[in-house]
Amino acid sequence: MPRGMVSSWGNLVHADHELRRLASRHADFPQLPARCSVLPFGNGRSYGDSCLNVGGVLLEMRALDRFIAFDRETGVIACEAGVLLDELLAITVPAGWFVPVTPGTRFVTVGGAIANDVHGKNHHVAGTFGCHVRRFELLRSSGARLACSPTENPEWLAATIGGLGLTGVITWAEIQLRRIAGPWLDVETLRFGGLAEFFELCAQSDRDWEHTVAWIDCTRSPGSGLGRGLLQRANHLERGPVGHVDKASRAAARGLRVPFAPPVSLVNGPTLRAFNTFYYHRQRASRKKALQHYESFFYPLDGIRNWNRLYGPRGFYQYQCVVAPESGREAIAELLACVAASGQGSFLAVLKLFGAPASPGMLSFPMQGVTLALDFPNRGAKLARLFAQLDELVAAAGGRLYPAKDARMPGSLFRSGYPRWREFVPFIDPRHSSSFWRRVMAAE
Amino acid sequence: MRRILIIGATSAIAQAAARLWAARREALYLVGRDPARLESIAADLRIRGAARVDHAVMDATDIAAHAAVIERAASFLGGLDTVLIAHGTLSDQTACQESVARTLAEINLNGLSVVALLTLLGNRFEQQRSGTIAVICSVAGDRGRSSNYVYGSAKALVSAFLSGLRQRLHRTGVAVVTLKPGFVDTPMTAAFAKGVLWVAPARVAKGLVAAIDRGRPVAYLPGFWRPIMFLVRAIPERWFRTLKL
Ligand SMILES: Cc1cc2nc3c(=O)[nH]c(=O)nc-3n(C[C@H](O)[C@H](O)[C@H](O)COP(=O)(O)OP(=O)(O)OC[C@H]3O[C@@H](n4cnc5c(N)ncnc54)[C@H](O)[C@@H]3O)c2cc1C
Ligand SMILES: NC(=O)c1ccc[n+]([C@@H]2O[C@H](COP(=O)([O-])OP(=O)(O)OC[C@H]3O[C@@H](n4cnc5c(N)ncnc54)[C@H](OP(=O)(O)O)[C@@H]3O)[C@@H](O)[C@H]2O)c1
Numbered sequence: 001m002p003r004g005m006v007s008s009w010g011n012l013v014h015a016d017h018e019l020r021r022l023a024s025r026h027a028d029f030p031q032l033p034a035r036c037s038v039l040p041f042g043n044g045r046s047y048g049d050s051c052l053n054v055g056g057v058l059l060e061m062r063a064l065d066r067f068i069a070f071d072r073e074t075g076v077i078a079c080e081a082g083v084l085l086d087e088l089l090a091i092t093v094p095a096g097w098f099v100p101v102t103p104g105t106r107f108v109t110v111g112g113a114i115a116n117d118v119h120g121k122n123h124h125v126a127g128t129f130g131c132h133v134r135r136f137e138l139l140r141s142s143g144a145r146l147a148c149s150p151t152e153n154p155e156w157l158a159a160t161i162g163g164l165g166l167t168g169v170i171t172w173a174e175i176q177l178r179r180i181a182g183p184w185l186d187v188e189t190l191r192f193g194g195l196a197e198f199f200e201l202c203a204q205s206d207r208d209w210e211h212t213v214a215w216i217d218c219t220r221s222p223g224s225g226l227g228r229g230l231l232q233r234a235n236h237l238e239r240g241p242v243g244h245v246d247k248a249s250r251a252a253a254r255g256l257r258v259p260f261a262p263p264v265s266l267v268n269g270p271t272l273r274a275f276n277t278f279y280y281h282r283q284r285a286s287r288k289k290a291l292q293h294y295e296s297f298f299y300p301l302d303g304i305r306n307w308n309r310l311y312g313p314r315g316f317y318q319y320q321c322v323v324a325p326e327s328g329r330e331a332i333a334e335l336l337a338c339v340a341a342s343g344q345g346s347f348l349a350v351l352k353l354f355g356a357p358a359s360p361g362m363l364s365f366p367m368q369g370v371t372l373a374l375d376f377p378n379r380g381a382k383l384a385r386l387f388a389q390l391d392e393l394v395a396a397a398g399g400r401l402y403p404a405k406d407a408r409m410p411g412s413l414f415r416s417g418y419p420r421w422r423e424f425v426p427f428i429d430p431r432h433s434s435s436f437w438r439r440v441m442a443a444e
Numbered sequence: 445m446r447r448i449l450i451i452g453a454t455s456a457i458a459q460a461a462a463r464l465w466a467a468r469r470e471a472l473y474l475v476g477r478d479p480a481r482l483e484s485i486a487a488d489l490r491i492r493g494a495a496r497v498d499h500a501v502m503d504a505t506d507i508a509a510h511a512a513v514i515e516r517a518a519s520f521l522g523g524l525d526t527v528l529i530a531h532g533t534l535s536d537q538t539a540c541q542e543s544v545a546r547t548l549a550e551i552n553l554n555g556l557s558v559v560a561l562l563t564l565l566g567n568r569f570e571q572q573r574s575g576t577i578a579v580i581c582s583v584a585g586d587r588g589r590s591s592n593y594v595y596g597s598a599k600a601l602v603s604a605f606l607s608g609l610r611q612r613l614h615r616t617g618v619a620v621v622t623l624k625p626g627f628v629d630t631p632m633t634a635a636f637a638k639g640v641l642w643v644a645p646a647r648v649a650k651g652l653v654a655a656i657d658r659g660r661p662v663a664y665l666p667g668f669w670r671p672i673m674f675l676v677r678a679i680p681e682r683w684f685r686t687l688k689l
Contacts, residue, residue: 002634002635002636002637002638003637004637004638021631021634023456023631024481024484025484026480026481026484063456066484066485066487066488067487067488067491067492068484068487068488068491069487069491070491091491091492091493
């Protein structure tokens with residue numbers, strides 16, 4: 001039976017896995033070698049080990065890529081779980097519908113988006129991806145097929161949304177899309193000089209803008225511009241120019257790719273500082289307005305295929321936390337100061353306020369508060385020390401880390417951040433497991 | 445709008461090709477064995493933009509059923525512009541060596557069933573004096589190798605048959621296209637470890653659709669197989685027999 005080397009987006013682990021594939025949603029649960037665990041694998045866009053199952057089987061889901069039904073009047077689409085958001089958008093955008101919630105890359109599968117209950121720049125109004133899933137089918141290793149919706153098997157729905165692929169295999173899902181007039185967004189970019197200003201701008205913007213997100217220059221220490229950055233806010237255009245703007249530049253950007261990993265990380269101290277300074281000063285005016293295509297607005301990094309290889313063969317970590325609103329401001333300031341003091345800045349630090357909509361999953365990451373995401377080239381022990389400091393700040397602020405981005409959080413932090421994990425455990429399929437799950441459940 | 449009949453429509457390669465055609469708003473008629481899968485593929489193709497899609501259930505080895513199914517396709521589509529024959533099984537060579545029945549069954553499916561279809565389709569297209577007949581053969585048909593010569597010889601039979609049919613129909617304006625994929629990552633090859641020469645069905649489908657558009661006589665998919673197979677064919681038999689391929 002086939003085996004193959006699999007790694008996730010962070011390129012931290014390259015591990016030999018036994019591979020199986022489902023060919024259609026009607027296919028039976030695959031035969032597994034005795035005593036071997038299995039984990040569904042979407043498109044490997046998770047950064048760490050939550051999509052890996054070292055020593056076990058990965059069940060590749062990409063071949064489940066059929067559309068099942070699309071109601072162009074109501075915007076309800078049903079498709080198999082291996083369909084990429086990219087493929088979905090290609091069908092729905094011309095019909096005037098957009099995904100209700102999208103992560104920062106369109107190369108994720110519908111199954112992966114559910115299993116991590118992903119969020120986007122519109123969390124404050126739309127909540128998570130799972131909030132818009134009307135129904136799905138869960139295939140268990142026993143062969144049982146459970147229809148899950150808010151009215152059928154609701155407890156399985158809550159376990160499987162954000163359930164990290166552990167409750168079974170999602171074979172198909174039905175999603176409520178969001179109406180759009182066209183592919184264009186009305187985008188404003190505002191400069192802010194510090195965190196206080198960020199929080200104020202954000203609170204204002206979240207009222208009138210569907211999408212808000214900020215980028216922070218995290219190479220700055222307190223006193224020299226800590227927390228300065230750019231806030232982007234956008235709305236879908238109500239009606240708009242039909243396809244004339246920068247088509248050519250989009251096509252050109254799409255063609256870029258990083259063909260192989262350079263021997264060392266190109267992301268290091270000097271390039272980081274230069275990049276961050278450049279990025280901040282890219283915009284002279286304190287406010288800039290533009291019309292942007294959804295691809296360049298939502299998926300700026302998708303223009304460069306395999307940009308993750310820039311971090312070299314040792315790979316990179318992303319650290320994404322959310323902290324509660326009350327303690328949020330201070331905690332974020334402390335986290336940024338800690339990163340700046342370590343001298344291990346991040347290429348792009350992303351800051352966003354999560355809103356009130358409740359996440360539907362027992363283990364969903366988003367909760368009301370502030371989320372911060374940072375990328376770090378893998379520097380071994382030095383980075384581990386920084387992470388330990390950041391962990392303490394996050395735990396003290398009642399926060400948690402995002403499993404989709406994680407490759408190292410201690411089990412204790414996972415369990416304190418996700419108190420519903422005990423309620424979740426009975427829903428785990430007896431044949432399912434993952435490298436992530438074994439790691440955070442191991443006794444310390 | 446082209447009117448396209450696909451036989452073996454549940455094949456991964458055929459599905460990938462059908463999606464490209466659906467995006468171009470062509471009309472499609474799908475033939476295969478499994479009604480549930482055919483229905484789900486048809487629904488998918490409609491959502492992807494196909495002008496019309498219907499399907500029929502047929503086992504390719506049921507030769508008596510061929511004529512009626514071709515007729516149904518032509519009447520649903522209002523005529524036929526293109527036919528793609530895609531069905532096949534990657535024979536288990538060792539099992540075939542142990543069993544005459546198994547060997548002949550493989551030759552029957554991969555070779556004779558296609559020849560039977562081509563006989564009917566050849567006459568039909570000759571009369572209508574237009575259109576394209578395309579068949580998925582294989583690089584394996586270019587030379588018999590110890591690891592899969594039962595499959596390879598069935599594909600070779602079809603390739604030779606197509607070459608003759610192409611000459612015969614040339615003057616009528618009908619194009620006959622022989623498609624020769626190399627290693628494609630599909631259910632047929634699920635058990636194989638995949639190396640650098642392997643490609644996804646979507647890539648093969650792109651070349652396949654382009655070859656049909658241009659009416660190319662023989663297309664290797666992807667194109668790098670052409671020089672590789674040229675070299676494989678050039679090895680004298682006295683050396684070739686000593687190799688383990
Ligand atoms: C550039 C970039 C930007 C990103 N931005 C964001 C963002 O803004 N917000 C956000 O929330 N995330 C973001 N992510 C993370 C990404 O959205 C998630 O990791 C997503 O789950 C990846 O989907 P995938 O299809 O690649 O799944 P994988 O990474 O392959 O798997 C993810 C999980 O889903 C499970 N799974 C996959 N398919 C199924 C199935 N059919 N049934 C059951 N379980 C299944 C797997 O077992 C695994 O636990 C980003 C990632 C990248 C690379
Ligand atoms: N994959 C490769 O590496 C490769 C290389 C060269 C050539 N090819 C050729 O490409 C073609 C498509 O194969 P694929 O790779 O796409 O594999 P596939 O997905 O396994 O497709 C094989 C198809 O043949 C159908 N089939 C088998 N027996 C049949 C029968 N008796 N009657 C009707 N249909 C039958 C199967 O139908 P069911 O779904 O009902 O089983 C299936 O749709 C085949 O002709 C194959 O020989 C493949």
